[in-house]
Amino acid sequence: MKAHVTIMPKEGILDPQGLTVGKALLNLGIKGVREVRIGKFVEIDMPKLTREKAEAVATEACEKLLANPNIEGYTLTIVDGG
Amino acid sequence: MRVAVLVFPGSNCDQDAYHAIKNILGAEAEFVWHREKTLSGFDAVIIPGGFSYGDYLRSGAIARFAPIMAAVKKLADAGAPIMGICNGFQILVEAGMLPGALISNASLRFVSRMVALRPEHTDSPFTSALDSSASYAMPVAHQSGNFAVSPDQLAAMEEHGQIAFRYVDARGKTTAKANPNGSTGHIAGVLNKRRNVLGLMPHPERAVEALMGSADGLELFKSMMGAA
Numbered sequence: 143m144k145a146h147v148t149i150m151p152k153e154g155i156l157d158p159q160g161l162t163v164g165k166a167l168l169n170l171g172i173k174g175v176r177e178v179r180i181g182k183f184v185e186i187d188m189p190k191l192t193r194e195k196a197e198a199v200a201t202e203a204c205e206k207l208l209a210n211p212n213i214e215g216y217t218l219t220i221v222d223g224g
Numbered sequence: 225m226r227v228a229v230l231v232f233p234g235s236n237c238d239q240d241a242y243h244a245i246k247n248i249l250g251a252e253a254e255f256v257w258h259r260e261k262t263l264s265g266f267d268a269v270i271i272p273g274g275f276s277y278g279d280y281l282r283s284g285a286i287a288r289f290a291p292i293m294a295a296v297k298k299l300a301d302a303g304a305p306i307m308g309i310c311n312g313f314q315i316l317v318e319a320g321m322l323p324g325a326l327i328s329n330a331s332l333r334f335v336s337r338m339v340a341l342r343p344e345h346t347d348s349p350f351t352s353a354l355d356s357s358a359s360y361a362m363p364v365a366h367q368s369g370n371f372a373v374s375p376d377q378l379a380a381m382e383e384h385g386q387i388a389f390r391y392v393d394a395r396g397k398t399t400a401k402a403n404p405n406g407s408t409g410h411i412a413g414v415l416n417k418r419r420n421v422l423g424l425m426p427h428p429e430r431a432v433e434a435l436m437g438s439a440d441g442l443e444l445f446k447s448m449m450g451a452a
Contacts, residue, residue, distance in 0.1 A: 151327075155372055156406070158328045207289075210282055210318065212325040213372055 143188050144223045145200035149209045149216045150181035184208055187223075196220050225449055226252040228266040230296070230312075232287050233258070237273035237309060240429040244445055245270070248432045251449055258290040268305045268448060269296055271312030273365075273427060283326065283368045284314030293319055305349040305448050306421045310366055313413070313423030322414055322423045323381060324373035329366070330406025336365040338437065339404055339426055341389040341412050342396055348419040349451030350444050351388060359392050360440035362431035364404050369425035371407035371414065378408060388422055389413035 151157045157179050164178035186203060188196045197220050209216040229241045238255060245253035256263065258276075263269065277286035287293070293315075300306045300321060308316040316322045329335055340359040343351040354360070373381065381387060389412040393402040398410040405425070413424030428441030 154374075156327065156330065156370070158330055158332045158370075158406075162332055207285065208281070210285070210325055212317075212323075213327060 143191050143193055143196035144221050145184075145186040145188065145196060145203075146219045146221055147184040147186065147200065147204060147208060147216055148181060149184065149204075149214050151179060152213055152215050155213045181214070193220050225267045226254065226265060227268045227270060227449075228256045228263050229253055229270045229272060230292060231255050231257050231272075232274065232276035232290060234276045234278055235272050235274035235311070237311075237427065237429060240427070241270045241272045241309070244429045244432040244442065245449075248442060249445055249449060256292060258287070258292045261291045261295060263292070263295040263299050266299065266304075269299060269307070270429075271296070271306070271308040271315055272429070273310030273312060276311055276315065279311075279368075282314075282318065283311060284316075284318040287311075287315045288319040297321065300416075300421050303418070303420050305451055307350060307444075307448060308421075308423040309427055309429065310364075310369070310425055313425055314368065316421060316423045321421050322416055323377055323386065324371055324408075324414065326368050326425075327370045327372045328368050329370050329404070334365075334367045335369070335404045337363065337404060339364050339412070340392050340394065340396075340402065341424075341426055342392045342398075343389055344387045345385055347385060348388060348415055348422065348447075350415075350422045350447050352451060353443050353447040357396070359396050360443065361438040362426045362428050362441045363437075364426045366405070366425055369405040369407065371405075371411045371425075373408050381414065384417050385419065386415045386417065387411055388415050389424055389426075
């Protein structure tokens with residue numbers, strides 16, 4: 143099993159990278175963009191674990207290390223693959 | 225009083241902190257490697273600046289799991305003064321020993337320049353020898369020093385006197401221009417509720433002799449030495 147984790151800055155937390163990329167898109171003449179926010183994508187490979195166990199392990203990883211709850215939220219999906 | 229100066233892989237201000245305590249103030253200081261598990265015999269801790277573990281994931285995020293950090297927490301719980309400078313501040317925030325978070329500078333640039341700080345009050349082990357109507361010059365050098373905290377948390381911090389320092393201009397006023405990183409409330413340094421743990425982005429250890437351009441940083445160490 144693999145966990146796909148997306149970590150994003152929380153609503154209301156300044157995201158200077160996203161703001162700068164948003165401005166760059168505007169400067170390029172790319173239209174229709176209201177906002178850009180930039181986070182992180184983490185893939186965790188857990189070949190020997192069941193889906194339930196993999197989800198529990200990945201959740202613990204997110205809570206304890208991968209995301210900082212003060213500034214970041216995360217979403218987690220478990221996918222097949224080894 | 226014996227001061228432990230922690231050393232992580234990637235610390236680069238440990239020598240400066242040691243120099244300030246040992247050579248300038250003539251007090252006892254010792255380096256303590258991050259793999260150590262005890263701080264017995266030490267009365268205070270400095271967590272120096274640098275790039276512990278290459279700033280991977282988030283600045284300070286990995287260092288907080290170093291074996292020595294459990295001992296730091298224990299000493300802090302016993303009331304000893306703990307000072308985290310720059311990356312040391314980031315580590316204390318990641319360890320949950322200080323509130324808030326440190327995110328990228330609003331400019332997205334690494335900032336390296338002299339700043340002026342004003343202590344919010346003198347009722348802490350790190351500011352007792354300071355004057356809250358004066359400002360203190362020392363350098364900053366960081367990429368992620370933008371202190372972020374929710375409005376509710378900020379209000380609680382204000383109420384408990386947890387703001388230690390704010391960036392000010394030459395007239396002692398907080399202004400956007402004087403703030404090098406866009407931090408909430410122009411905050412440069414914060415305290416825990418008990419006020420024995422300080423984290424600050426500016427480098428007092430790089431301002432301890434006239435030849436460094438300022439010796440103002442020494443006042444913080446003097447306060448700390450007097451407190452423990």
